[in-house]
Amino acid sequence: MYYYRKMFGFVHLYNGQEAVSTGFIKLLKQQDSIACTYRDHVQALSEGIPARAILSELLDKATSCCRGQGGSMHIFSREHNMLGGFAFIGEGIPIGTGAAFTSKYKREKGPAFGMLGVHVDGMDVLKVREVAKEAIGRARRGEGPTLVECETYRFRGHSLADPDKLRHPAENAHYAARDPITALKKYLIDNCLASEADLKAIDKKMDEVVEEAVEFADESPVPSKSQLLKNVFADPKGFGIGPDVRYRCEDPKFTEGTAQV
Known part of the structure; x- marks a missing residue:
């Protein structure tokens, strides 16, 4: 849709980093909030915002989650407690701090200071999930926030406008072999948690969701x-x-x- 000139401005992809949002957000409760930078499309999907609402936002349509006023880098949903994506690095910190203060003020959570730091392989969704489980548990116990560094490798350039010619092909190939989605599929099959047919059915369903979202967004009116x-x-x-x-x-x-x- 970007190359068909139906998306305007910059669009920043998340390929290769999916394990981070999946590992964390799927452990959150409905009342929990998130704030993030751009590349917020996957966080929005993980948070439960419908694909059609997100894609419509990327196309600046009136039927989207922000009625076309947020665009690619500023997805927001009050219903899903997604406090927004922010174009500048660090912008989400004061928003998250405000949300933490609100929770503290309402006596829902503990202190919003005293931070522990943890490093994790961000290409492994199960490792991310374990770290996220502990970090979220600490917050719920009132032991404060946790700074989690998820080390990942993005497979595409900075944005769709970036030709991505600066990285060595061998480096790309090395990390492509660690694709978090491919790795999770292998884990599920090796541990008899899903079959090839099961995964193909999921892929087919996702293709249908995307196609429906594209059709919905493309046909939606502009604001x-x-x-x-x-x-x-x-x-x-x-x-x-x-x-x-x-x-x-x-x-x-x-x-x-x-x-x-």
């Missing part, structure tokens, strides 16, 4: 012009939009100085 200032100002009608939700400057009387404002 109306009257929505431009919604969620920007507390009183958007006080900033150039009249009671009829039209811009006041569209009123012929506006330039004459006789429009009712």
Whole structure:
């Protein structure tokens, strides 16, 4: 969809890093919140936001989770307690801190300081899950947050606009052999937890979900012009939009100085 010029701006992929969001977010409870940087599409999926709502957001459509106002790097869902993706590194920290303070204030969790650091192989979803389980458990016990460094290797360039010509092919091949999705499939089969047929059925289902999301997003309407200032100002009608939700400057009387404002 990006190369068909149906997505605008930058789109940053998550290929090779799927084990991190899956290992953590699937252990969270409904009342837990997350805040992240860009590449937030996979976190949004892991959090339970429908694929059609996410893809519609990437296409800036009115049917999306942010009504087309967030775009690729700013996916938000109050319903799913996803506090947003943020384009600048570190922007999510004060948001997460605020959420932690809110939880502390409501006496739902313990102190939001005193941080333990842990390193984990971010290409192994099961190892990530174990670390996440302990980190989340510590938070629920009131023992504070945990800084978890998940060491991963992204398979694509910085964004879809990045031709990714700077990395050595041997380096790419080395990490491709550690693909977290391929590794998990092998683990499931080797331990008789799933068959090849089971996994093919899942792949087929995912293809259907993606195709449906693409069709839904592509056919969805773009946001109306009257929505431009919604969620920007507390009183958007006080900033150039009249009671009829039209811009006041569209009123012929506006330039004459006789429009009712």
